[in-house]
Amino acid sequence: MKFSYKFNNLLGTVYKKGDLIFTPDGNSVVSPVGNRLSIFDLKNDKVTTLPVESRYNYTALDLSPNGCSLIAINEEGEAHWISLISQTIVHKYRFKRKVRAVKFSPDGKHFAVCKENNVFVFIAPGPLSGEYNAFIMERVFHGAYDETTCLDWSFDSRILAVGSKDMAVKLYPLDKWSNFRIYSLGNHTDSIVGCFFEDYTYDITTISRNGQACIWECSVDPDKLVPLDKAPPRKKKKESADSDEDDIDITKAIEPTEAEIAAALEDNKEEKVDQNDKFFYKRLARHYLADEARKEDSQAVLTSAAYHKKTKILITGFSNGSFFIHELPDVSLIHSLSISNQKISSISLNSTGDWIALGCGGLGQLLVWEWQSEIYRLKQQSHSNNMSSICYSTDGQLLASGGEDGKVKLWNVHSGFCFVTFSEHSSAVTSVAFSGSKKFLVSASLDGTVRAYDLIRYRNFRTFASPRPVQFASVSVDSSGEFVAAGGQDVFEIFLWSIKTGKLLEILSGHEGPVTSVAFSPSVTSTCMASVSWDKTLRIWDAIEKGSAHETVELLSDGLCVAFKPNGQEVAVATLDGQIVIFDVKTASQLKSIEGRNDLGSGRSDTDLITAKKTLQAKAFTSLCYSADGEFLLAGGQSKNVCIYNIAESLIVKKFEVTQNRSLDAVDDFINRRKLNEFGNVALVEEREEMEGGNVTLKLPGARKGDMASRVLKPEVRIFSLQFSPTGQQWAAATTEGLLVYSLSSGLVFDPWDLQIGITPQAVKNCLRDGDNLNALTMAMKLNEAPLIQEVMENIPVKDVELIVAALSEQYVHRLLLIVSSALDSSRHLEYYLIWAQNLLTIHGPKIAPQKNMAYLLALEKSLHRKYEQISKICEFNKFTIQYVMKLGDEIAKRTKNDKDKMELDEASSEDENNDFYMESD
Structure with missing residues (x-):
């Protein structure tokens, strides 16, 4: 079994x-999900998370x-230049302070960054600028008296507006x-949230935090900005050659000549032109949004704003979860809607403005x-x-x-979207389990109920109570899907119900x-059931046939999790x-x-008074899962590491570090000495935005998941649940960051099987020729390279497929099944x-062992099933068109x-008329 699992997707957090x-193109939206970036493809209904x-x-x-x-740019000021083609980080740059906003110029040659009260303008690498060294600074502006919050470029990339x-x-x-x-544009009474240029003009709209919107009109057209090196020199005043009053001609001073009058008129005309070309703004209106x-x-x-320059649509979001759509420049209200009671953190419009x-950060919405x-x-x-x-369905699709x-x-799993949410529970859900037939789902909760959900009609059809x-x-469901069992947390008993009748069968x-x-x-x-408890025992029950009779196995410590081999x-x-x-x-x-x-790995929290090495002694695995073939074990718990063990050898095979996000707690083993002083850890001091108020509240003692009453939520990194996919191609982990999915990266690992000296790709192609x-x-299957196997298969004629499959030995069949399943997804x-x-x-079906394969x-x-869903949708859509x-x-x-028959009749009638004419003439 290969273990080249790579990060594939991030679910559960959007x-x-x-x-x-x-x-x-306006078809996808990029969303920051913690220290990762997710791209939601709205056209194909699919979400992918960058491996960055x-x-x-x-x-x-x-x-x-x-x-x-x-x-x-992350919250510590580290900027990453990411190529969306290769999906890798190309360059890095450290601003060493918090960055409020970043914006590319419309021509793509520059980008500006707001940091503290400064604005930095960099040359963007690429063919447009002709520069391929990243983060080359071109200009720095220091005009603001406080922290900069937002910025916008003019349409011609010549002027930068910074709020x-x-x-x-x-x-x-x-x-x-x-x-x-x-x-400088003033007239606001609160900090600026957004500033937006109009299209093809220098007119600008500014919006502040208290909802004031000011509309400004520029006096200069874009084509009247004159470069400094091309500006005409200023004319100096003419001075007389002799300053003696006795030498002044009084008649000339009183009566100027015609030439002097014409020169004076020309000077006045130039002064008027220069005065008209002077750059200034006039406030047209002020509105209170x-x-x-x-x-x-x-x-x-007002917490966020966005503006579409072509359609002149302004969107403003507020701290109570409502947003408004206005049309500029009249600021007429088009629509308003409230989506939640949490503040709207970010707003964006696509290229067409439709x-x-x-984004609501409080709800993760x-x-x-x-x-x-x-x-x-x-x-x-x-x-x-x-x-x-978390729990996988039996086919691994859900x-x-x-x-x-x-x-x-x-x-x-394929699209990455949540398609149904059940909210019947009134308290925390502790466990979920699928039935073997994939017809229903069972969940247990601290509210004292176990609920069963129909996966066809998406409704809660059974509620089990004690x-x-x-x-x-x-909670767990038996293989037949007829019984469900749940273990109590405050009452140390196991309850067994019937799915069909909903009755309690056994305690x-x-x-x-x-x-x-x-x-x-x-x-x-088998109808066997296993349970573990804090009483240091493992109990094996056969409750369906023998009732409360069970076998007790003593453990050396408290039991946290139990898992059956397939x-x-x-x-x-x-x-x-x-x-x-x-x-x-x-x-x-x-x-x-x-x-x-020791495989779990240590991690020191900001509030820990002991070292990470000492903290490691209190850590343990809280979730276990067997692989599909039952030879390996996936384990995770109170750390950032996931371990895969070989059961036969009792050795660790591979270790995965699910996150390196230092915005979470207990990621690092050591606390930076610069954060420690005589009073404790400086990182515990909360930094708040203006006007948030209140007293500083530290995390409650013993709270490892984050204190929700605290204004700064920094939960400790943990792995709550793990499970292998039934197909063995991926595994998922429910972590503090979200639901992480790791899958096998095909083609990156050379993993041959029963390889011999003469077996090479060239030998395979020679045999094929x-x-x-x-x-x-x-030979291609022994090399175990999927593209080569697929190339060989596609060169075999259709009439020979049955003979080839019949001649294959049993050891090749299950490997070929995997190749066929992957080819169905990728090939046309x-x-x-x-x-x-x-x-x-058909040929090897009776000889395939279900447990092993x-x-x-x-x-x-x-x-x-996935191919059937795709084709059925296409056929259903095209049925009426066909x-x-x-x-x-x-x-x-x-x-x-009809036209042909009519033409034939016309031809026949014309022939009859001609015959009659000839007969009459004769």
């Missing part, structure tokens, strides 16, 4: 904080006009002009709204608190997540501590002392023991690979036939 931006990770959360983003380069907290907007020229230097928002909330302030992207038709193009929301558990906000969400209030900490007593985990055997022939013969238990113990289910004897505490297709296929030769799949399953069969089923075309063809055929 937006945290920072700028939202649309791509130049920062040391801190991203806050300021902007995209180049050609859409090839993205500049992203700041000093309640003024400064205009800076990129080049030196004779009639324009630096200009916050009046409507303050009808519902008197404390509402779609509005809205991302909306794309089409304002003309008033419909949502995209509506996604994260769990408002941490995820507690992921269910339960959160501490009481919601259960279903995610499509005779007395119980906080359920774990299993015996544990003397909270039941942290229960699991049914995945084997179809064949149901072994069970793995994670204990509080950092060990993983493997037991045989039938004999209850210990088979293996894995010491994994000579017509020895069977030998070419077997659908019917050809369907013939391969049909022959493989279940991962390959599920991968094939997943690909076939009917119309057929009807149109019949109608055209009828008209053609």
